[in-house]
C-alpha cells in the first residue's frame with residue numbers, strides 16, 4: 001500500500017452534502033408524486049365486519065382507495081416469512097392490508113391515494129371500518145397462559161420453541177450439573193420493549209415506466225436487493241424490470257432490515273395501476289404502531305458454580321414476546337440464547353426459549369438484536385455469583401474467561417447463520433485489564449466511601465460481551481477504473497449513516513494506490529450492484545469491506561499486467577503510487593491508471609484524445625494474439641465476493657459509575673468507559689462514532705425507553721413526548737480505548753462495530769445501580785420511580 | 796370542495812419566494828414541498844425532535860409547529876442558506892471536522908439551532924452547549940461529537956472574526 005489510508009480518521013465524504021441540505025432522503029424525492037396514507041386499526045384484536053368508503057369519495061384530490069379485496073394474486077397472500085426455521089412451527093405473517101381480522105393497533109386496513117398527504121389523510125378520516133372486538137392478548141406471560149389466541153390455529157400462542165444444550169466435559173447436562181454444584185442460585189429477569197426509532201421513519205416512492213414496463217422503487221431500507229426480489233415476486237414482474245434504490249437513509253438500527261413492509265409492495269403496485277408516481281412517508285405515530293419493536297423478554301435463570309465463582313452449569317428459560325407476526329423468524333431469541341455465554345467458558349449450558357404471539361407490534365431486530373438481553377442475563381448472573389461469594393465482580397468474570405490461547409473456541413451452539421458458533425479471536429483478560437485501568441476500578445471503593453461520607457451514593461458497574469458480527473452468506477464489490485482515472489466502487493448493501501462512502505473508499509484507495517478523492521462509492525442501488533444481503537448484524541465493513549478489497553486486488557492485478565505490457569516490464573516489478581503505475585524504484589518508467597484503463601479496452605472508435613491510443617491502427621498490439629485475450633474481458637474493472645465460512649466475533653467491556661439521589665432516586669451516570677475490540681480499524685473516527693451512538697441508545701434502554709401497552713393493547717406512549725429518548729443532557733461522555741485482535745477469517749482482519757455500543761449498557765447500569773444501592777436490580781429499564789419502589793420494598 | 800388557498804410571501808435564504816397554501820399547511824411542508832427546500836427535515840411532526848428547526852427572523856423555531864400562513868412576510872433561513880456560497884459556515888465545517896453527524900437526518904435542525912446559539916453566545920460553556928442543544932434529538936451520534944462540534948465552531952468563528 002502506497003498511501004496510508006486504511007486506519008486513518010479520514011473525514012467523511014458524505015458530510016458536505018448532508019451538511020448543506022443536499023442529502024436526498026426518501027421524502028425529498030418525487031415532488032410531484034401522489035401521496036398514499038393508510039387507515040390503520042385502532043384496535044388490538046378485532047374482526048373487520050365492514051368497510052364503508054362512501055363518505056371519503058367526495059374528498060377533493062382523491063385518486064384511489066384500496067382494501068384487501070382489491071389486491072390481486074400474490075399480493076393478496078400473506079407477506080413472506082423471511083427466515084424459516086424448523087423450530088418455528090407456527091410462523092405467521094400479515095397480509096399487506098388486513099384480511100377479515102386485525103391483530104395489533106396500527107395494522108394497515110385501507111390504503112388511500114390522493115393528490116397530497118393532507119387530502120389522503122382527509123379521506124382516511126372519512127372511511128368507516130366496522131369492527132367486532134375480540135379479547136386482546138397482551139404481555140408475554142399472560143399470552144403464554146391465555147386461552148385467548150392471537151391466531152386461531154396457533155395453540156398456546158407459541159410460535160416457536162427451541163432448546164439448545166451443551167453438556168459438560170464429562171458429558172453431563174446443565175440441570176444435573178447444577179443439582180450437584182457447590183453453590184446454586186435461581187432468579188428471574190425482565191427486559192422491556194424498546195425500538196430502533198430512527199429519526200427518519202420508513203418511506204417508499206415508486207415510479208412505473210409504462211413505455212418499457214419497468215419499475216423503479218426507492219425505499220428507506222437496509223436492503224434494496226432483497227426488497228427488489230420481493231417486489232418482483234409479489235407483483236409478478238421480471239426481476240430485470242425492477243430496480244430498487246436506497247437513497248440517503250435517516251437511520252435504520254434494524255427496523256429497516258425488515259422487509260417487504262406492506263407499503264413496500266402496495267405503493268409500487270398502486271404506481272403501476274395508476275400510471276403515476278406514488279409516495280408514502282411514514283409519520284411518527286405510524287412508526288410507533290406499525291413498525292417493529294424489540295427487546296421484551298422474561299428470563300428464568302438457574303446457575304451452579306464453585307467457590308471460585310466458576311460457572312459449572314447454567315440453565316436459562318426465556319419467554320420471548322414477538323408480537324402479532326413473525327416475518328423475521330426467530331432470529332432475535334436465537335441470538336439471545338446463543339450469545340448469552342459471552343466471553344465465558346460455561347461448564348454446561350442449557351437454553352430454552354418460547355417465542356410467543358401477543359396482540360402488539362411485531363418484533364424484529366433492533367441494534368444489538370437480542371444481545372442486550374443476553375448480556376443482561378449473563379452479567380446479572382456474574383454479579384449475583386460475586387455477591388453470593390463475596391468476591392470482586394471482575395474476579396468472577398476473570399475466573400470464567402476463555403483464554404487467548406484457546407481460540408478458535410467452539411461454544412457448541414448453532415448461531416443465527418445456521419453455522420457453529422466458534423469464536424475466531426480475542427483477548428478478554430487484556431480487555432478487562434484495560435477497562436479496569438480506564439475506569440479506575442481498584443480505586444473505586446475509596447471514592448465510594450468518600451462519597452458516602454458526604455451523604456452521596458455512587459456505584460460502579462461492569463458488563464462484558466461477545467458479538468458475532470459479519471454474518472454471511474456474502475457481499476460483493478465492483479470496482480471500475482475509467483479512462484479519466486476515476487475509481488467507481490459499488491456494493492449492494494445499503495448505508496444509514498455509517499459512513500460507508502468514506503470507509504469503503506479508504507479501502508479501495510489503499511488497495512489500488514490511488515488518491516482518496518478519485519474514489520467514489522455507491523451503495524444500495526440495484527442498478528449498480530444486484531447481489532447483496534443487506535446492512536445488519538454489524539456486517540457491512542466485514543462483508544462489503546472485504547469484498548471490495550478483493551475486487552480491488554483483481555483490478556490491480558489486471559492493471560499491472562496491462563501496464564507491464566506497455567512498459568515492457570515484469571508485472572512483479574510494478575507498483576502503483578498516486579494513481580500511476582511505475583517500476584518500483586524508478587518513477588520515470590510509468591503509466592497512469594487512466595491510460596491503463598484506456599488500453600484495457602481495445603477500441604474501434606476514438607471518443608477523445610486519450611482513446612486514440614486504444615484504437616486498432618494505433619499499433620502496440622500483437623498480431624498473433626486476439627485484442628481481447630481468452631479469459632480476459634475489456635475494461636479495467638473487477639468484481640468479487642466475500643463469503644465467510646462463519647461469523648467473526650468482536651468483543652468489548654464497558655464500565656460505568658453512577659450516582660443515585662438518596663431522596664429523589666434520580667440516577668445520573670457520572671462516567672462511562674468502553675474497551676472495544678473490533679479487530680483492525682478502517683476509520684477510528686467512524687468506529688468511535690458508532691460506539692457513542694450505541695451507548696446512547698443503550699442508556700435509553702437502561703433508563704428511559706419502554707413501550708407502554710395497556711391491557712387493551714393500546715400503546716399509550718406512541719410519541720416522542722411520551723417515549724423518552726435521551727437528549728444530549730441524558731447521555732454521558734464516553735471514554736474509549738481500543739484493543740485490536742485481528743480476525744483471522746478475512747483478508748482485512750476486521751470485525752463488525754455497529755452494534756457494540758448498545759449491547760452491554762443495561763447490564764452495566766444495572767450493575768452500577770446495584771452497587772450504589774445494595775438492592776438487586778433485575779429488570780430494565782429502571783426509572784427513578786422504579787428505584788424508589790425498590791427501596792421501599794427493600795426497607 | 797377544494798380548499799381555499801392563501802398567497803404568502805416569504806424571504807427564504809435571502810430570496811423572495813411566493814407560495815399558494817391552504818391555511819393548514821405547515822411551514823415545514825411549505826418549505827419542503829412548495830418551495831423545494833428539502834434540507835429541512837421532519838422527524839416527529841409534534842414539536843419534540845427539533846429536526847425541522849429553521850431560523851425565523853434569526854430565531855430558531857419548529858417549522859412543524861408553525862402554519863405557513865402565519866409567517867407571511869417574514870424572513871426564514873434554512874440549512875440551505877447557512878453556507879456562504881460554496882464555503883460552508885463555521886458551524887457546518889465544525890460538524891464535518893468533529894464527526895458530528897452520521898445519518899444526517901437531525902443535522903439541519905442542529906445546525907440552525909447551533910447557529911443561533913453561537914450568535915447569542917459566542918463562547919458557551921459545556922453546560923450552556925448542552926442546554927442549547929437539549930431540544931434536539933439525534934438517534935445516531937450520542938451527541939458527544941455534536942457537543943465537540945459546537946465548541947469547535949465557536950473556536951473557528953473566533954479565529955475568523
Ligand code: FES
Pocket residue numbers: 836837838839840841842843844845846847848857858859860
Ligand atoms: S419534526 Fe418538528 S420537532 Fe420533530
Ligand code: FES
Pocket residue numbers: 199250251497895896897898899900901902932933934935936
Ligand atoms: S445523525 Fe442520525 S439522527 Fe442525528
